[in-house]
Amino acid sequence: MKKYRHEVKDPIHAFIQFDEDERKIINSLPFQRLRNIHQLSLSFMVYPGATHRRFEHSLGVMELAGRVFDVITSPYKISDEVRGLFSDCDVDLNDNSVLNYWKKTLRIAALCHDMGHLPFSHAAEDKLLPVEWDHERMTREIIEKSEIKNILENEVSLVIKPEHVVKLAIGPKKAKDLEFNDWEILLSEVIVGDAFGVDRMDYLLRDSHHSGLVHGKFDHYRLIDTLRIVTPPAETDNGEKSKEPSLGVEEGGLVTSEALLLSRYFMFSQVYFHPVTKIYDLHLTDFLVENRNGQLFPTIPVDYMMITDNEIMMNMYNAASNKDEKGHKHAKRIIGRDHLRVFYQRYPSDLSRNKNAVKNVFNAMRNKYGEDFVRYYHMPAKGKPASFLVYQNDDRADYALNLSKVIENIPTPENEVVYIDKSIKDEAKKWLAKDRENLINFELEEEDADK
Structure with missing residues (x-):
């Protein structure tokens, strides 16, 4: 039947x-x-x-x-x-x-x-x-x-x-x-x-x-x-x-x-702003760009549908085990779980003194150790919760923000992270402890703050 x-x-x-x-x-x-x-x-x-x-x-x-x-x-x-x-x-x-x-x-x-x-x-x-x-x-x-x-x-x-x-x-x-x-x-x-x-x-x-x-x-x-x-x-x-x-x-x-x-x-x-998931995403993006030699994905549906996670993972495992393959360094970081480590994030006490505190630390770290060992990522705020209408028991409508203190006060998720290679983490911690106050209080030039 x-x-x-x-x-x-x-x-x-x-x-x-x-x-x-x-x-x-x-x-x-x-x-x-x-x-x-x-x-x-x-x-x-x-x-x-x-x-x-x-x-x-x-x-x-x-x-x-x-x-x-x-x-x-x-x-x-x-x-x-x-x-x-x-x-x-x-x-x-x-x-x-x-x-x-x-x-x-x-x-x-x-x-x-x-x-x-x-x-x-x-x-x-x-x-x-x-x-x-x-x-x-x-x-x-x-x-x-x-x-x-x-x-x-x-x-x-x-x-x-x-x-x-x-x-x-x-x-x-x-x-x-x-x-x-x-x-x-x-x-x-x-x-x-x-x-x-x-x-x-x-x-x-x-x-x-x-x-x-x-x-x-x-x-x-x-x-x-x-x-x-x-x-x-x-x-x-x-x-x-x-x-x-x-x-x-x-x-x-x-x-x-x-x-x-x-x-x-x-x-x-x-979950979505977890700093370790984000660094994996950054390594993945670097791998894809380098492994594909900068070639964009096709936009013709029949070609586009032939590319899935399976093909990417196969290429990644191949690149991780072969140093001559494009994207080897990034693939090895992912497959070998050798991702860059979280070093410094947004701390309210630091941000209250300088909104560019995280960027200051990143710039100083990059200048000291080089771009291969340091990474910066900003996960911007997703905005306040959407306003919506509530149909009240008296048959009138009003906006939720007028009726709910909870919705009005829900924080906006955001994170900003400096990552470093694990090989320099201990040394970098000592360096940051010594120079932290100077870094936090340093005022960036406007163009550097916007980068």
């Missing part, structure tokens, strides 16, 4: 279900390639369990996107005002065929949203793609110019427009040449939104699980159940309201929203 519904076991969502159309996307080469793209680059060198891939993450994003769609389009969640707003987009929220089309499109977009990632995800994106290219643009290329387009137009039971998948998968910030209506903007928020995007929900839960840290966990069941479409409060003297709907949360979900944002802070602090 032919199955029309399929399921896979998942450590985060128990079971993930999908239909025959979605299975065709899952079985495609662009999606299967994600089995060989690590979610967290080389973080498994620090957190041994963090070997998960973008394949299962993308399945999880599809699962959550479907759940969110069902909740926010429930008749009990949609006011007449909201229905009227979307009628201007030719979207009838009373028409099940319309809802079925957009739910299917959203779930497929969720499957496709990470197809454009380079080997080892974000590690070398800015160095190995052409100018003005990133993984979102590559994702769009794959959707529009690979077998995905043919599947959407010719092989599924409900024909899906590739342009709709692109819009929902990467959003208006990354597809500025496309015209979005309010409905498309809202659905793209479901996947890539700064506040309640299910991409973020899944990666926090999944990365936390596989890294062995509890910091990324939050009650996503409760959070999703309290999501709804909200319009902003009146902000003019005559009480006129903005008519731009967005993804918000009911008052009962505010605490869970706080937990989501705190999870993000903790995971950035403990």
Whole structure:
């Protein structure tokens, strides 16, 4: 008997279900390639369990996107005002065929949203793609110019427009040449939104699980159940309201929203900005640039999809064992776990006296020991948590920052690190202890501070 519904076991969502159309996307080469793209680059060198891939993450994003769609389009969640707003987009929220089309499109977009990632995800994106290219643009290329387009137009039971998948998968910030209506903007928020995007929900839960840290966990069941479409409060003297709907949360979900944002802070602090994972990423980037002799990754989908973590690791092992291979030094640092060591980081007491304290230490170290032995890396602040609307119990909407002191005071993760070769670490410690006060108090020239 032919199955029309399929399921896979998942450590985060128990079971993930999908239909025959979605299975065709899952079985495609662009999606299967994600089995060989690590979610967290080389973080498994620090957190041994963090070997998960973008394949299962993308399945999880599809699962959550479907759940969110069902909740926010429930008749009990949609006011007449909201229905009227979307009628201007030719979207009838009373028409099940319309809802079925957009739910299917959203779930497929969720499957496709990470197809454009380079080997080892974000590690070398800015160095190995052409100018003005990133993984979102590559994702769009794959959707529009690979077998995905043919599947959407010719092989599924409900024909899906590739342009709709692109819009929902990467959003208006990354597809500025496309015209979005309010409905498309809202659905793209479901996947890539700064506040309640299910991409973020899944990666926090999944990365936390596989890294062995509890910091990324939050009650996503409760959070999703309290999501709804909200319009902003009146902000003019005559009480006129903005008519731009967005993804918000009911008052009962505010605490869970706080937990989501705190999870993000903790995971950035403990995992994504971990100084040792970052130095591995730097060594990896150096290796890729040198091993490929500066050659950029191809942007033609059929060629791009032939490159995964597997090919990179094979080249890396080969280079590590052969000093004549390009990238030997960097490959050996990774394979032999001989990475540069953390020497100096941001210390509040030092920064309060001089905001350039870390850069001062780096410049002095570089001048003393040379660039081969010293490295500087700044992990800039990711910005304050996104503001979002809360639908209060009295049927009014207000911004979360006006209602939550927790959200208002969530710190912004940032780190700045000086790394050195282990061969000079002991000597450098003595040198820093002797000259620390002079280095901290030294004022950089403006152009040096900006480098």
